[in-house]
Amino acid sequence: MKKLFEIRRGAEPRWVGDGFPVRTLFSHQESGARISPFLMLDYAGPAEFAPSEKPRGVGEHPHRGFETVTIVYQGELEHRDSAGNHGKIGPGDVQWMTAASGLVHEEWHDRDFSRRGGVLELVQLWVNLPAKDKSAAPGYQEIPAARISTVDLDAAGSARVIAGGFRGTEGPARTFTPITLIDLRLGAGSRVEIPSPEGHSAIVMVLKGKATTAGETLGEADTAILDPDGEGVTVEALDDATILFLGGEPIDEPVVAHGPFVMNTEEEIRQAIRDYRDGRMGRLVPPA
Numbered sequence: 297m298k299k300l301f302e303i304r305r306g307a308e309p310r311w312v313g314d315g316f317p318v319r320t321l322f323s324h325q326e327s328g329a330r331i332s333p334f335l336m337l338d339y340a341g342p343a344e345f346a347p348s349e350k351p352r353g354v355g356e357h358p359h360r361g362f363e364t365v366t367i368v369y370q371g372e373l374e375h376r377d378s379a380g381n382h383g384k385i386g387p388g389d390v391q392w393m394t395a396a397s398g399l400v401h402e403e404w405h406d407r408d409f410s411r412r413g414g415v416l417e418l419v420q421l422w423v424n425l426p427a428k429d430k431s432a433a434p435g436y437q438e439i440p441a442a443r444i445s446t447v448d449l450d451a452a453g454s455a456r457v458i459a460g461g462f463r464g465t466e467g468p469a470r471t472f473t474p475i476t477l478i479d480l481r482l483g484a485g486s487r488v489e490i491p492s493p494e495g496h497s498a499i500v501m502v503l504k505g506k507a508t509t510a511g512e513t514l515g516e517a518d519t520a521i522l523d524p525d526g527e528g529v530t531v532e533a534l535d536d537a538t539i540l541f542l543g544g545e546p547i548d549e550p551v552v553a554h555g556p557f558v559m560n561t562e563e564e565i566r567q568a569i570r571d572y573r574d575g576r577m578g579r580l581v582p583p584a
């Protein structure tokens with residue numbers, strides 16, 4: 297069984313744009329290689345938004361060198377990027393955006409959701425890319441809830457497999473390196489064992505309820521970062537719980553990050569800043 301490396305609790309809320317009140321549950325700045333290939337996870341909400349004619353969100357900004365994975369629990373989002381992708385995602389849907397060589401995009405509350413108002417709750421995970429794939433063309437996978445298979449855990453609850461495999465079910469997301477991403481709903485008192493190979497990173501996050509893993513109790517918005525040594529993870533719910541499990545093969549390369557750019561060297565960061573400034577990551581075209 298993997299042992300605990302670190303517990304993270306009490307993340308301070310901050311705003312991303314005017315649409316996303318987030319708490320950063322973990323980041324590579326603090327946890328380093330122990331969380332590779334993951335870089336960071338922001339948990340937005342749950343937060344109630346009053347009806348508004350003007351959608352809230354975050355305007356045009358760039359990314360290069362990694363992927364952003366957005367999982368919506370409540371509310372609806374709209375997205376548009378300079379690679380020509382446009383989409384809307386709602387509860388249970390996942391957007392897996394590969395920035396790779398670079399793009400600019402904007403992320404808003406969906407217009408109809410804004411008009412109605414309501415609760416927004418989502419996570420955005422940043423996944424690193426190996427050096428050889430940082431120059432790949434940008435990509436975009438819109439994964440509706442209907443494409444994500446659910447594994448029935450009997451009385452224990454259920455597991456939606458977004459990426460990787462779990463009990464013979466494969467997640468629909470295509471990934472550059474081996475990644476497992478599972479959205480778990482566990483009933484109080486139930487327990488699940490998640491395979492996690494020796495040497496792989498493993499992270500357990502409780503979004504709702506209470507659960508134990510590696511001998512520690514996690515409440516809402518608490519995260520357990522496990523030691524890559526050892527095999528397998530056990531999670532036991534103390535209350536009905538919504539839990540996110542992340543596992544992955546570490547990328548053993550230097551990480552040099554600057555805001556929306558995650559590269560391997562300082563020079564690559566300087567190049568990214570120049571390329572964005574000079575319009576080489578593209579521009580958003582106004583909708584027709």
Ligand code: MN
Pocket residue numbers: 357359364401403
């Ligand atoms: Mn973004």
